[in-house]
Amino acid sequence: MRNTVLIIFTLCTCFTGLSQYNFKGQIAEKKSGKTIYLSIIEDYRKFGRISMEQILKKTVTDSLGNFNFMGDNLNNDNRIYRIHLDDCTDTSTHVEHFFEQCEHSRSILFIANNNDSITFPTSFANQALCEITSTNSKSTAFLDIDVLKEQMAFDFNEFRSEANKKLNSKKWFKTLQEFGKDLNEPLAELYIFDFLSDKRNGTYTYYLKDIGSNSYYDELGERLASIYPNASFTDLYLSDIVIDQQLANKNSPRSNFWKWLLPTLLILSILLNIYLILRQRKKSLHIQNESLAKLTEQENNIVNQILKNKTNKEIAAAMFISVSTVKTHINNIYKKLEVTSRDEIKQRYT
Structure with a gap:
């Protein structure tokens, strides 16, 4: 058994x-x-x-x-x-x-x-x-969607009036979006979204209107984030709908709010970045000072030579010591600074 x-x-x-x-x-x-x-x-x-x-x-x-x-x-x-x-x-x-x-x-x-x-x-x-x-x-989801797209094209071309275009846009946006949800595969919904939001298509004008009032797009973002949280297309989609929603609302009563909010956020972002850079520089300087305190005078001299991209042989010649002595000092420097390469030393002191 x-x-x-x-x-x-x-x-x-x-x-x-x-x-x-x-x-x-x-x-x-x-x-x-x-x-x-x-x-x-x-x-x-x-x-x-x-x-x-x-x-x-x-x-x-x-x-x-x-x-x-x-x-x-x-x-x-x-x-x-x-x-x-x-x-x-x-x-x-x-x-x-x-x-x-x-x-x-x-x-x-x-x-x-x-x-x-x-x-x-x-x-x-x-x-x-x-x-x-x-x-x-x-696997066949895109072929099924293409069949619907062909039917949609026929409806739009049967009568080219503005009234027919508006009526069919509302009908087909809902049809395609619901069809995508029923497939239970956000990748298929991305295929539909790419078609409906394409600036080259006649659907783009209605898309800008739809994204400003339809919760479907945010819900699709949630489905993508849930099923494909680490995928690049998920991040791309989430960024795209934020931009398009802002574009859709530019003529709304809240447009003045966005007009001032976005520059304000930009200024705050710049100030925050400046603060983070200065804080990082201060932190790096502190780490550098601590590192310098761990090293002997001779080891600090060798670090300075490494920062000048000099080889062991060039360091030995400049400091009037043997190459083996340089290697010994460098091994001690690695241990004290807890690094494993010259590049890490350069990063530490940059």
Whole structure:
């Protein structure tokens, strides 16, 4: 019985250690050597742009047009990723490739984590990177949202009157926001937020009105902070909505209040920074004086030589002592100052 329990425990441990992702797919053309990239999107404002700093891995297709990404280096929590097919010609520039200006490039956004297995099959119309089969129920969220965005575009284009635009804005903001909440994935809500708040879209004017009165945006910030507290996109979102809420309220009765409050806060911030700098300098001077008191006169002389970026040989020549004596003094200095390198000594005395 004891051996059986040990075997079961060993097997569980092994399978736990094998946690890894597997993203595979096929492009429409059965061609080898096509470059495929896997990227992570930490800045939600770059959903529509491919840049070098986002790329995690790259591979090439086999003779049947298949590609595969495997590993265990992704985040265990959900993140936003992109599979990008670089099908540009050899004469295209890298700028065209990675800023999505090459008309032959294709990509798909999806949600995944380090434990997911995802397939990107060709569609019934023989189109690549437009379908997802995943062990993660959240992976297809962006595709579902894109369907709603297409319906929204149809409503806006059916009648181009200002009355129709205002009516549809209210309707679709509520529809998309509620759809995002129902998905129970703040990353999907970020995708919706980025679309609705984009200055290039016709939704931006209504967004500025909506963010000034709708508690949804603050609630989304709370959900992000709760589920993804240490993620860069959470901090970015929280900063963005504060700025946009201030912008939305600039024409409100409280605008004069903000007009004076912001400069006042800026002045107070400058004064606080000056105070902190002066306090830090005073603290550093105190630490420096304490450090000097611990050292002998000869050791202080060597510290001064170190601050001048002199080598052990140069210090020995300047002080008329041997290099080994310099090393001995430096080891004593390290112990007394509780440091381990010359750089730390320089920081201590700066």
